[in-house]
Amino acid sequence: MRADETTTIHCRLDELLAERGMTVAGLSRQIGISQVNLHVLKNDRARAVRFSTLTAICEALSCQVGDLLILRGPG
Secondary structure, X not given: OOOOOOOEEXXXXXXXXXXXXXXXXXXXXXXXXXXXXXXXXXXXXXXOOOHHHHHHHHHHHOOOHHHHEEEEOOO
């Protein structure tokens, strides 16, 4: 599958945190990843993400990678 310019990966970190009554600051303390890096991911500005970061976030939020990152198509 080839992604065009309007297809993007969207991070649902905000939504997952809200569903669990958590904050970026709380998640940062829990997993040992800076708030700045979590905000970059949360605001869809990340160009790359480490598997260890995804693992830590998913474990802390009791979710799967597919719950956190979704493919957002055109429109």
